Amino acid sequence: MPSNNHEVPLELFRERPELAAKIARDVFGLPVPEDTCWRLGPETVTALGPLELHLDVALVGGRPERPNFAIIQEVQNTCTADDLARIGSSWPEYVTSLRKRLACPVVLLAYCPTERVAAAVGRPIQTGHPGFVFTPITYWPGRLAAITDPEQAREWPELVLLSAPGHLQDESRHQVLEMVLKAVETFGPERGLIYYDYISARLPEAVRAELEELMTISIENYRWESEFAQRHQAIGRAEGVAEGRAEGVAEGRAEGEAVAVLTVLGARAIPVDNSARERILACSDLEQLSEWLTRAVTVTAVSQLFDSV
Template sequence: MPSYLHEALLDLFRNELSLAFSLLADEFGVPVPDLANLRAEPCDFTDIGPKEFRGDLALSTHDARDRPVLGVCVEVQLDAKDVRRWKWPVYLTTLRSRLCCPVVLLVVTPSPKVAKWAEQPIELDNFGSVVRPQVLGPDRFPLVTDPDEARRSPERAVLSAMAHGAGPQRDEVLTAFLSGLMRTDEEHAKMYFELVDGTLTTAASRRLEELMERTPEHRGRIATKYVAEGREEGRTEEAAHALLTVLTARGLELSAAQRAQLAECTDHDQLREWLNQAITATSASELFG
């Protein structure tokens, strides 16, 4: 069964169909035609469509006369499984047969180790015929530090934050990422936030919270809805931490007595109730009485 990380990464490419093509052009120098006519293609890579030959995502771009000019098979890979390298050529040649145009295999992975494994040419015979995957590993994830660029492509900003959110340009990368979230709907903003926060180091994750807390538009849209929900993992410690994050982000200060009350609470249901109320409360007293 696909993991949450696998599906969340794949959703970046489903939500922005041009992302795979632009990354192929920017990171690999693949000539990419006009992207005005993009579409998703079926992912069953045989006529009868057995599950073992179902890929992750297939895309195509078409010219003004609606003729396919380039196809892309996007495969998200989280670990090194040799069985995938036997199947990828099937996906590629089947899509090529359907579209009757050039096709590219783009493998996306957040793991440097998996990227090194995936980029090896796949031999098809004993005469030199090979498939060469284009591998988008973390070293090729785009670096986005411009908030305007992040707002134009939140999905690029997500990849940037995953790979560079703990690096030398941490604040610029995370600030741009937050700006990109402001242009997405609530469902995707929550998913993107969880995806990035789950890959950051502890220090970078805390810095992300600090950046949200000091920026009114971010804390109003993101902190109260996504930190509270994304951080709550069924443990009292996490729920208490999430509650403090929301209250701090909304500028609601706790008295010493209220902090003590929160610290002493071990009732998870009570913490979740406070957490839900904190989103709209106008003061800490509304929660603690």
């Protein structure tokens, strides 16, 4: 089953078909028409016999009856030997089959998580026919430009999410993370939270904490009106309340067990000095307290409570 790391980026391209065209033009300088409308295209191509090959996303430019350019957008997160074998046999066929079907130029782009994966996936594929060497066009977050301008982040929030993981070592990291918050707000509450979770999961722990701090500071210093920020804030508060309640229940149970230990010792007239009392009351380990309570029924001195513990 495809993972979120595979499906979430594809959703960005499905929701905004012109996104792949912008990347093809701006990053790779491909001759993709600018003044054209883009739509989702077929996501299957027919191989020999009844077999269908399923590509990730096809974006088609031009009028439905007369396409003038098509882009196949793949997301490839790994580069095992099996992956490369599959790619070598299927990706050239994606391009040639869609070109035959639409009668227009077709290019294939592949978004990868790292430069290493992109380099492996982007190796030339020898088809066996003289002069016919298929080379996938690959890119990774760091291949895309860092977005630090708020206006650009609002115009192209998808590019913010695709590029941000590649610029965490840049001097502009703080601005990049700020743009992540601006970008996810543009998607609305439901999709915004999905994309926030996606990008957050791809960040190192320290950077994730920095992003969370930025969100907290923003919420505290600004009266947010967007549903995304309000939803994020509400979820954070709910999680905090739930966590606090869970901690409170655990602390209450521990305190009750500790008092029970002292009650049993007192009922049996066993002296308990201040040091032992403080140790019992300070304990929060329910398993340990349960053991002490069992021992309190039979010990003849409080020191025996702690023996071999």
